[in-house]
Amino acid sequence: MTPAARLSAAIEVMGSILTERRPAADVLRDWGRSHRFAGSGDRAALSSLVYDALRRRASAGWIMGGETPRALVLGTLRLARGLDVEAIAALCDGARFAPEPLSEDERAQLDAASLDDAPAHVRGDYPDWLDASLASVFGEARAEEGMALAERAPLDLRVNTLKGAVDKATQQLSHLDPVPGQWSPLALRIALSADGKAPPVTVEPAYLKGLVEVQDEGSQLAAILAAPPRGGQVLDLCAGGGGKTLALAALMDGAGQLYAYDDDLRRLAPIHERVQRAGAHNVQVRSPRGKGAARAEVLDDLEGRMDLVLVDAPCTGTGTWRRNPDAKWRMRPGALAERVKEQAEILDAAARFVKPGGRLAYITCSLLDEENVDQIRAFVTRHPAFRPIPPAEAVLALGERGIALREAALERPEGLLLTPRRTHTDGFFVALMVREA
Template identity: 60%
Template sequence: MTPAARLSAAIELIGTINAQRVPAAKALKEWGTAHRYAGSGDRAAISGLVWDVLRRRASSAWIMDADTPRARVLGMLRLERGMDADAIAALCDGGRFAPEPLTEGERAALTSRSTRDAPAHIAGDYPEWLDGHLAQVFGDDRVAEATAMASRAPLDLRVNTLKAKREKLLSSLAHLGVQPTPWSPIGLRIELSADARSPGIHAEEDFIKGAIEVQDEGSQLAALLSAAKPGEQVIDLCAGAGGKTLALAAMMAGKGRLIATDHDKRQLAPIYERLSRAGVHNCDVRTPKGSNDTLLDIHASADLVLIDAPCTGTGTWRRNPDAKWRMRPGALEVRLKDQVAVLDRAAALVKPGGRIAYITCSVLPQENNEQIKSFVARHPEFAVVPPEQTVTVLWDKAEEFSKAALQSPEGWLMTPRRTGTDGFFVSVLRKQA
């Protein structure tokens, strides 16, 4: 397919997503099935165009002064891909499979309009109802922060220190262009261009042998900030597929007791194979059965309870830009209730002197700082560990990280703009001895 034909396909797909209100991933999959002549490179390029349009949906429509699939795609090329009117016109020449030529109005918009005077939620590409929430945490920087959350994320890998060292993997994975992550001492990063296909990590020998896992650097740092230690009793209360469980296991070096559970047993399905591949032998996976409590035998005896809390996922928008436009206020209210429940459950599991590591992949203050304040008010036996004390686990990066991440009395907030990671909030709370 020619670049122009790919552009036409992207316009068609945006129209389908809008008209049928289907998730973008589903629309892309169905398009690929119906157009088998399109090669893997074509599908990757078209997917990149579609995801970029969703990242810049509001601002692209603004600069084109029109909210149609074509306008969004053309505006995205200007804003996200940095193409000028002439370059865009070269793709839209009206030839076979190419979009129709630019109108005078479209060329004028591409040449003269910008987001300089656009409302914050349009310039930052997020739902208007979230503007007050983002202003609460970022103030006048919310457009810059949201714009960074709309950019394509790199592919980050975590080195499984139970099986390998980063220095060796930098060599064995050099063909993928891996580089050390800026903050995490156990991370590798692969930068991806707009049209790049994600490399087949799951087919790499290092992955098959359990030496690496796909995990955003922010998620790696969140696990590290929990400071799990060998010999401790650690509970991953919202383990899901096991990403942070695996990170905790490596930190514990196979020593101590690690328990992984989740309220939704379906989420736990992949964890068994992942633990086996990673060489983890000290993890007890507890699958919920009906209304029975899987942790009845844990009576205020855990050294650490890690909560990878259910949340709105606003910190992961750059990986799932489709989600931010489908998010509704009611979803936030549901998540806040879920977080209260899991925090209160964790409080009963921690021994005196033990700690809770509360983590969200959200940037919203209601899910982060305010949730921690409410928890401490309900459970005065807990106090927040000063963030400057938790960051010492990053060794030589601690001071630099402290300047980059957003620090509050309740914890750390990482964002794509500040730390180059997904958006993560981390708070560590200690129970009085």
């Protein structure tokens, strides 16, 4: 496909995403199936442009005066790709498979391309209805935080110390030019290609043999700050596919007992193969059985026994917008309210497993106070036996890096908030509480 044909395809795909309100990945997959002539390079370039357009949907629509599929893609070429008017016009020449030529209005809009007078939600490329929530967290810096969330996410790996040291992983992946993470001593970061495509790490021997896992550095930090005790009893209550479970297992050096549970069998399904590949022999997966309240009975024997309970709570995912840019435009206020209710219920359920002197770690990949500090404040009101651990104490699990992380992140009495702008990670909120009685 020519660059102009790829541009036409991106406009077509954007039209389907906007009208059908389906995940971008599903629409792109269907497009690929119906256009078998498109090679892997064409599909990668198309995907990159579509995701960039979703990242910059508000700002691209603003400079173009509307959010039609064509306007969004053209505006993205100007804002995200840095193409000037003539370069965009050369792609839109009306030839076979190319978009129609630019109108005079489009030329003028692309030439001006100013966001100077745009409101914060436009400059930050997030939904208008979230502006008040983000303003309560970031104040006047909310647009800048949003802009960082509209950038492409890097590819981060976590070295699995159950299989080898960081130096070993760095050597085995040297052809990918990995660089050490800024905060996590176990992180390696690999640069993306110019079109945003990540190298196929999952076919690398280091991955297949369990030496490395794909995991954002922020997620790694959440597990490190939780500080699972070596030889202790730990419950990962919302284990999902096992990302943090595996990180906890390695931090425990394979000692003690780590229980992994999730109330959704589909989310939990990948964990079995991943645990085996990682060599995490201290992990015991507890799968839910039955329906309703009976599903929790598989954990009854753990009540009051855990040194650490980790709740990686289901959330709106606002901190992962770099990786899932279409999700922010499909998100609705009702979803936030539902998540807040669900998080409170999970926290209440988690409390019964923590022994006196044990800790409860609450983690979200959200930036919103409703899902973060507000949840912690409400929880300790309902459960006065729990006391928040100050972030200044929690970061000591990272040593000297922890001091620098605390300065970079947004510190609240209830926990620490990581963001792409501040820590160059996905957005994560990490709160620790100790049960005093």
